[in-house]
Amino acid sequence: MKNFYIWTIIFAVLITSSSALGADSTSVAAQILSKVSWSGFVDVYYSKNFNGPSNQWNQLRNFDFYENQFALNLAKLTIQEQAQPVGFRVDLGIGTGNDIVQGLLNPLTGATTPSMSTLNLVEQAYLTAVIPVGSGLTVDIGKFATMMGYEVIESNGNWNYSRSLMFAWAIPYYHMGMRLTYPVTSSFTVALHIVNSWNTVVDNNKSKSVGLEFSYSPTPTTSITVNGMSGFEQPTGVPYGKRDVAELIATQQVGDNLSFALDVTYGRERYLGSLQIWKGTAVYAKYNLDSKSDIALRGEVYYDPNDYTTFVTFPKATFKEITATYEYRPWDPIILRLEARDDFANGNAFVSASTAAPTRASQPTLLVGVIATF
Numbered sequence: 001m002k003n004f005y006i007w008t009i010i011f012a013v014l015i016t017s018s019s020a021l022g023a024d025s026t027s028v029a030a031q032i033l034s035k036v037s038w039s040g041f042v043d044v045y046y047s048k049n050f051n052g053p054s055n056q057w058n059q060l061r062n063f064d065f066y067e068n069q070f071a072l073n074l075a076k077l078t079i080q081e082q083a084q085p086v087g088f089r090v091d092l093g094i095g096t097g098n099d100i101v102q103g104l105l106n107p108l109t110g111a112t113t114p115s116m117s118t119l120n121l122v123e124q125a126y127l128t129a130v131i132p133v134g135s136g137l138t139v140d141i142g143k144f145a146t147m148m149g150y151e152v153i154e155s156n157g158n159w160n161y162s163r164s165l166m167f168a169w170a171i172p173y174y175h176m177g178m179r180l181t182y183p184v185t186s187s188f189t190v191a192l193h194i195v196n197s198w199n200t201v202v203d204n205n206k207s208k209s210v211g212l213e214f215s216y217s218p219t220p221t222t223s224i225t226v227n228g229m230s231g232f233e234q235p236t237g238v239p240y241g242k243r244d245v246a247e248l249i250a251t252q253q254v255g256d257n258l259s260f261a262l263d264v265t266y267g268r269e270r271y272l273g274s275l276q277i278w279k280g281t282a283v284y285a286k287y288n289l290d291s292k293s294d295i296a297l298r299g300e301v302y303y304d305p306n307d308y309t310t311f312v313t314f315p316k317a318t319f320k321e322i323t324a325t326y327e328y329r330p331w332d333p334i335i336l337r338l339e340a341r342d343d344f345a346n347g348n349a350f351v352s353a354s355t356a357a358p359t360r361a362s363q364p365t366l367l368v369g370v371i372a373t374f
Contacts, residue, residue, distance in 0.1 A: 035081050035082075035084075036079060036080065036081045037078075037079075037080050037081070037082075038077070038078070038079055039077075039078045039080075039373070039374065040075070040076050040077040040078055040373070040374055041074075041075070041076055041154070041156055041371055041372060041373040041374065042072075042074075042075045042076075042371070042372045043072075043073040043074045043075070043076075043095070043097070043154075043155045043156070043369065043370075043371045044070065044071065044072050044073065044369070044370050045064060045070075045071055045073055045161065045367055045368065045369040045370070046069070046070050046071070046367065046368050047064050047066065047067045047068070047071070047365055047366070047367040048067065048068060048365060048366045048367070049067035049068065049363065049364075049365045050364045050365065050366070051350055051351065051352050051353065051360050051363055051364070052068075052352065052353035053067060053350070053351035053352065053353065054351060054352070054353055054354070054355065054356050055110060055351055055356055056068055056069065057107075057110055058363065058365055059343075059349060059350045059351055059358065059363060060107075060165060060168065060169070060310060060319070060343065060349065060350075060363075061107065061162060061163075061168065062097070062100050062107050062163055062167070062168040063096070063097040063100065063153075063155065063162065063163055064161065064162045064163075064365075064367055064369075065096055065100065065105070065107055066096065067365065071096055072094075072095040072096060073095050073096055073097040073155060073369075074093050074094075074095040074096075074097040074098055074153070074154070074155070075093065075094050075095050076091060076092065076093040076098075076123065076154065077091070077092045077093075078090070078091050078092075079092075083128040083129055083130045083138065084130075085129055085130045085131070085132070086127070086128065086129045086130075087127075087128045087129075088125075088126065088127050088128060089124060089125070089126055089128065090122070090124065090125045091122070091123040091124040091125070092121050092122060092123070093121065093122075093123045094121065097153065098120075098121075098123065099112070101123065101153060101173045101174065101199075102119075102120045103199060103200075104120060107168070108310075108311055119143070119201055122143060123143075123145070123153065123174070124142070124143055124144050124145055124174070125142050125143050126140045126141055126142025126143060126144050126179075127140070127141050127142055128140050133182075134182070135182070135183050135184075136182075136183070137180060137181070137182050138180070138181040138182070139178065139179070139180055140178065140179040140180075140181075141177075141178050141179075142176070143174060143175070143176045143201060144174065144175060144179060145173070145174050146171060146172045146173060146174055146175055146211075147179075147191065147193065147211060147213045147227055148171035148172060148211075148227050148229065148245065148247055148265075149166070149167050149171050149247070149263070149265075150164075150167075150249045150261055150263040150282070150284070151163050151164060151167045151263075153173065155337075155369065155371055156335055156371045156373060159261075159284055159286045159294075159296035159298070159325065160284075160296050160298050160323050160325040160339060161325055161337045161339045161367055161369040162323060162339060162341055162367065164263070164280075164282045164298065164300050164302075164321070165280060165300055165302040165319055165321060165343075166263065166265050166280040166282055166300065166302055169278070169302070169304070169309040169310055170245070170265045170267055170278055170279075170280055170302070170309065171245060171247070171265065171267075172198035172199050172229075173199050174199060175193065175195035175196065175197070175198070175209075175211075176195060176196045176197075176200070176201045176202075177193065177194050177195030177196055177208070177209075178193070178194050178195070179191060179192070179193050180192045180193075187216060187217045187218065188214075188215070188216050188217075189213075189214075189215045189216075190212075190213070190214055190215075191211075191212070191213040191215075192210070192211070192212060192213075193209075193210065193211030193212070193213070193229070194208055194209075194210055194211075195208065195209050195210075195211065195231075196208065196209070197209060197231070197233055198233055198243075204233075204234070204235045204236065205232055205233075205234070205235060205236045206236065207231060207232040208231060209229060209230065209231025209232075209233065209243075210229070210230055210231060211227070211228065211229040211230075212227070212228045212229075213225065213226070213227050213228075214226045214227075220253075221252065221253035221254075222250075222251070222252055222253070223249075223250070223251045224248075224249070224250050225247075225248070225249040225250075226246075226247070226248055226249075227245075227246070227247040227248075227249070228244075228245070228246045228247070229243075229244070229245050230242050230243070230244045230245075231243060233269070234271065238271075238272075239272055239273065240269070240270060240271050240272070241269065241270030241271070241275075242269070242270070243267070243268070243269040244267065244268050244269070245265065245266070245267040245268075246265070246266050246267075247263070247264065247265045247266075248262070248263075248264045249261070249262065249263050249264075250262045256288070257287055257288040257289075258285070258286070258287050258288075259284075259285070259286045259287075260283075260284065260285050260286075261283075261284035261285075261286075262281075262282070262283055262284070263281070263282045263284075264280075264281045265279060265280050265281075266278075266279040267279065267309075269308075271308070274306070276306050276308040277305065277306070277308075278302075278303065278304045278305075278308060278309045279302075279303050280300060280301060280302035280303060281300065281301055282298060282299070282300040283298070283299050283300070284296065284297070284298050285297045285298075292328060292329045292330070293326070293327060293328045293329070294326075294327045295324070295325070295326050295327070296323075296324070296325045296327070297322075297323070297324055297325075298321075298322070298323040298325075299320075299321075299322050299323075300319075300320065300321050300322075301318070301319070301320050302318070302319045302320075302321075303317070303318050303319075304317045304318075304319070305317065310349075312345070312347065312349050312358070313347075313358075314345075314346070314347030314348065314349075315347075316346070317345065317346065317347060317349070318345065318346045319343060319344065319345050319349070320343070320344045320345075321341060321342065321343045321344070322341070322342055323339060323340070323341040324339065324340050324341075325337055325338070325339040326338045326339075333372055333373050333374060334370070334371070334372055334373075335369075335370070335371040335372075335373070336368075336369070336370055337367075337368070337369040337370075337371070338366075338367070338368055339366070339367040339368075339369065340364075340365075340366055340367075341364070341365050341366075341367070342362060342363065342364045342365070343362060343363040343365075344361065344362050345361050345362070346361070347361060348360060348361055349361065349363075350362065350363040
């Protein structure tokens with residue numbers, strides 16, 4: 001109900017403001033609004049977990065969290081004006097996926113954290129300016145999605161419906177800060193990020209985190225991206241060291257129908273005197289069957305030896321998953337996805353129907369997702 005009131009207020013202000021402009025200001029308002037683009041989507045799914053978990057959620061998943069029930073992953077509205085030379089972007093979202101990104105839903109415990117902050121509805125909100133330096137330096141200031149990861153928060157931006165384990169546990173979702181992007185050449189781009197922290201608007205210490213991104217496209221069908229982020233992420237007063245994450249992403253188009261992608265991530269943090277590490281590799285393949293359908297495969301290995309990111313209870317935790325996704329687009333605004341996935345662990349990481357404690361080493365699931373874009 002709170003979200004309904006907020007949306008009602010937003011639209012009421014827009015309508016009232018438009019009426020108050022008067023006849024002389026109508027053309028000016030029309031010119032301003034003509035520069036602003038609107039888009040969005042609604043993303044819902046139904047997931048069946050064949051372990052029949054007693055808590056009714058898929059362990060170690062994020063955006064396909066609930067099982068054996070219909071769920072709203074994300075409904076999103078994007079309002080944007082391209083920088084000429086100044087612009088902005090605002091992404092508003094509601095749904096389980098947004099709750100996980102904002103930290104309102106813990107995908108490990110299922111616990112919810114009620115919060116009245118209006119920023120919980122904001123996935124991104126930043127100002128953009130293009131400074132006429134060389135080929136143009138783009139400066140973004142505000143809240144924006146992380147540059148880490150091959151996958152993204154939006155389901156329709158990925159080949160598979162579910163996200164990789166690395167996307168869920170190895171990297172951040174978003175940052176608050178400043179982003180500088182400069183195209184050195186037509187095929188090589190560099191970006192610098194100076195941000196408060198991981199997945200928070202307000203910093204929890206006096207240090208800032210720094211990220212670097214190098215993107216290179218040697219050919220129109222090949223791209224290579226190297227990402228790195230380093231900074232102190234624990235609260236002030238906790239004995240800790242820097243959290244460092246490095247990532248390599250490579251994509252390759254083969255012919256008109258076949259594409260491959262590779263994502264390799266390594267992270268470490270010294271916490272309470274011990275060096276914690278986590279790392280993973282994911283390989284992707286996508287084949288266009290025809291103009292309306294695709295099939296995508298993903299295989300992944302994620303290593304969390306000290307249970308630092310996944311909080312499982314067995315040593316040298318190693319996870320593997322394989323995912324197959326069939327996508328069909330009956331009409332332009334509609335995306336239908338049927339996905340089969342199985343997760344494997346070298347210990348009991350998954351819940352069964354008999355108890356709330358993890359008693360299974362694998363987790364087979366089947367999912368149907370529907371995404372409507374506008």
